[in-house]
Amino acid sequence: MTEVKATMAGSVWKIIAEKGKTIKSGEDIAIxxxxxxxxxxxxxxxxVLKEWKVTEGDFVDEGDTIAIIE
Incomplete structure (x- = not known):
């Protein structure tokens, strides 16, 4: 299990990848x-993208978990 973390504080502008999608290392999943x-x-x-911890419009701080990949 891998937690994808925010690299800086900001708003989740767009979620690109859908839950259940197979993800490759280095692939963009959100903006x-x-x-x-x-x-x-x-x-x-x-x-596989198991879970989103945020929705579009949410504010995150640097280091917050955005998604879970298994």
């Missing part, structure tokens, strides 16, 4: 918006 910049959040491992 954060911070200070008018779009920051892609990528998976650090291969696996």
């Amino acid at each position: 954060l918006e911070s200070m008018k910049m779009e920051i892609p959040i990528t998976s650090s491992s291969d696996g």
